[in-house]
Amino acid sequence: MEGACNGEDAEVLAQACVLSEFTESTETRALISSLPDIHHDTVSREATIEKFVVIMDRYQEQPHLLDPHLEWMLNMLLEMIRSEKSPPLLVHLCFKFLYIISKVRGYKIFMQLFPHEVSDVQPVLDLLCRQDQKDTETWETRYILLLWLSMTCLIPFDLSRLDGHLSTVPGTNREPIMDRILEVAKSFLRVSDKSRDAASVLVSKFVTRPDVKQKRLGDFLDWCLTTISQSSEMTMEGTVILDGALQSLAQLFKHGKRDDFLQYAPTVLQCLNQKKIAESNQATLRKTWSKSCPETWLNFSETTFGQMEVPERKSVTCC
DSSP states (O other): OHHHHTOSOHHHHHHHHOOOSOOOHHHHHHHHHTHHHHTTOHHHHHHHHHHHHHHHHTTSSOGGGGHHHHHHHHHHHHHHHHOTTOOHHHHHHHHHHHHHHHHHHOHHHHGGGSOOOHHHHHHHHHHHHTSOTTOTTOHHHHHHHHHHHHHHTTSOSOGGGGTTTTTTSTTOOOOOHHHHHHHHHHHHTTOSSTHHHHHHHHHHHHTTSHHHHHHHHHHHHHHHHHHHHHOOTTSHHHHHHHHHHHHHHHHHHHHSOHHHHTTTHHHHHHHHHHHTGGGOSOHHHHHHHHHHHHHHTTTSOHHHHHHSOOOOOSSOOOO
16 A cells, blocks of 8 residues: 555545555554553553554544444543543543544544443543643543533433532532533633633533523623633733633534524624624634634624614623
């Protein structure tokens, strides 16, 4: 194949480089199985990661070939993650492998395979809350956990069931699960690594739930607009915070039901226009705006605004 791929004819090149199946199944199993033995050795760990990256990268153009193998790879890695015998370094290494897979296959496809029973919500949330957001070596762990938590949020169950007798237990100060998840999402929307992107996915899945939407949608949008109004693009920290808030708004208006967001759209658009994100000197913000703006506001045209009667809004205020 290598010789054919070096040929001059473009058509021959394309045909020769097309793969028909995932051929590294045995090698991949061996690499994953070796993680408990090599995770503590830096040289072996880095070599194993590199081998896995090389294998996965072969399927960048044909990621669907991984589909028949995603489940067993996920299960092998989750088994180690869930084991009480696994030291933190091994757990983080497993999450790194999960991120590499999601990067090639695409997070939207891969995250659907994560376990998402009611019993998964609390353990995933607790594990996420124990992570150090400032640890630059373990951001893949936080990224994958946010995606996993996003999947658990799709289960149609009453969140209050997870709170149990929270308010009646003496000495208990834990917040309701709904508030805990929202606070986690907000905190990760302000980080500078890629887990910020996953946090915006969590927002889109969680805040659009019927029970959360009824109780917290207005408050969350108000938080987004306040964050945008109080953040400055003149600093790196401000740019990061602005990007997180913009991403969350874009995801919400994209994935939420039109009727739920129609009353808020004029206020949100007015705030964003006043901020002049499209004219920002920061390329990151302009990119986020250009990617999200057309599709996000497609259903909220000026014609619609001109024809509708905007209901009174007490919780969402323009920045």
